[in-house]
Amino acid sequence: MRERRLSKFSVGRKLARALASDHSFRSGRIIGSMCTAPHPFAARVFSKHIEKNLGDPGLSPGAMALEAEAIRSLGGLLSLPDAHGYVVTGGTEANILALWAARERAGGRGREVVVSEAAHFSIDKAARMLGLEIVKVPLGRDRTLDPAEVEKRLSPRTIALVGIAGTTDLGLIDPIEEFSRLAVERGLYLHVDAALGGFVIPFARELGRTNRAFDFSLPGVQSITIDPHKMGMSVIPAGGILFRSRELLELVRIQVPYLSGGETALPTVVGTRSGASVLAVWALLEHLGRRGYRAAVERAYELTDFLAAEVRTIPGLNLVAEPVTNVVGIGAAAMPCERLASLLREKGWAVSLFPGHLRVVLMPHLRLKHIKKLAADLRAVASS
Ligand code: PLP
Numbered sequence: 001m002r003e004r005r006l007s008k009f010s011v012g013r014k015l016a017r018a019l020a021s022d023h024s025f026r027s028g029r030i031i032g033s034m035c036t037a038p039h040p041f042a043a044r045v046f047s048k049h050i051e052k053n054l055g056d057p058g059l060s061p062g063a064m065a066l067e068a069e070a071i072r073s074l075g076g077l078l079s080l081p082d083a084h085g086y087v088v089t090g091g092t093e094a095n096i097l098a099l100w101a102a103r104e105r106a107g108g109r110g111r112e113v114v115v116s117e118a119a120h121f122s123i124d125k126a127a128r129m130l131g132l133e134i135v136k137v138p139l140g141r142d143r144t145l146d147p148a149e150v151e152k153r154l155s156p157r158t159i160a161l162v163g164i165a166g167t168t169d170l171g172l173i174d175p176i177e178e179f180s181r182l183a184v185e186r187g188l189y190l191h192v193d194a195a196l197g198g199f200v201i202p203f204a205r206e207l208g209r210t211n212r213a214f215d216f217s218l219p220g221v222q223s224i225t226i227d228p229h230k231m232g233m234s235v236i237p238a239g240g241i242l243f244r245s246r247e248l249l250e251l252v253r254i255q256v257p258y259l260s261g262g263e264t265a266l267p268t269v270v271g272t273r274s275g276a277s278v279l280a281v282w283a284l285l286e287h288l289g290r291r292g293y294r295a296a297v298e299r300a301y302e303l304t305d306f307l308a309a310e311v312r313t314i315p316g317l318n319l320v321a322e323p324v325t326n327v328v329g330i331g332a333a334a335m336p337c338e339r340l341a342s343l344l345r346e347k348g349w350a351v352s353l354f355p356g357h358l359r360v361v362l363m364p365h366l367r368l369k370h371i372k373k374l375a376a377d378l379r380a381v382a383s384s
Helices: 008-019 040-048 061-077 091-106 121-130 147-152 176-186 201-206 246-250 275-313 337-346 368-382
Strands: 084-088 112-116 133-137 158-164 189-193 221-225 239-243 254-256 264-266 317-319 327-332 352-354 357-361
Touching: 040 275, 061 084, 061 239, 061 275, 084 091, 084 246, 084 275, 091 121, 091 158, 091 189, 091 221, 091 239, 091 246, 112 121, 121 133, 147 176, 158 176, 176 189, 176 221, 201 275, 239 246, 275 317, 275 327, 275 368, 327 337, 337 352, 337 357, 337 368
Parallel strands: 112 133, 112 158, 158 189, 189 221
Antiparallel strands: 084 239, 221 239, 254 264, 317 327, 327 357, 352 357
């Protein structure tokens, strides 16, 4: 730390210089992220309430009540209006809490968790933290999961299944109906990672884009991750964990006696947590409503369709999978994907690279003009 103070002006200048090289959502160049520019109303609510710490919930009974309302609202979206849960820091924290609940519920009966090889790395991280073992199910050629392959990997040591509703690499949806059947038959905990898909699939179903069930309407589903800081368009950090019952939530609560607001039981992985995030989530859910989110999802699909159609016509490029949500996976026959990615990065695109394909996520900060430019650059680099 410096000894002498620096004026706010000088600090601001240093800050601006340092951040000049950062990407911004506004540029329309961030095409590989599942996050987006926060909705201005969410940002306004967030900045107005930055002092709130819901790690000491007794200090903010009003904010806690609105969090409960937000959770009921998310629960309603996922077919369980009386779901129990919290707004957390993101999909990672939500997945950790879900697997923690699964482990506690199993009570030492086993430690294996079965999940597709497309699982987000937070599932591996959670398993390492919790002393669980992840059993990965390979994907078929079309990148989807065969339920028979899942069943083959169940053992007496299996305690949980994780289904993914919107995979990280391609936005695909696991056969969660089958997962649910297996979970009910075998008494397994089923967690659904809908970090991305939670705010997409309910509307995709209404828009006739998919008929896949993935939420609490399936009897085996015990918990769902749904991230407001992804397609929920809220401010970072904002994830969501929803449990089917209060008993499941109680499994991960820890009693804290000394807080200024009085003794309480805290369920999140973090202690001090942002009340501003929670209030921004609540406010945006109220402000946009289903109609607003449906419109955002509809726009995202328009861009997805446009980009997918363009990729089909570009010699040397291919779609790795038919898009199911707002994610387009682009493969290249004539050059390694690493080269395609670096050529695009040279042109200023912040693209996401997976083994064998590039990922473009059509998030709300993107407009048709950006995707038209991207398609033109893809065409140019594919033939270089
Ligand atoms: N689950 C899925 C399917 C994801 O794609 C991601 C992130 O992209 C996560 C969980 C983790 O979310 P976060 O980065 O908010 O912790």
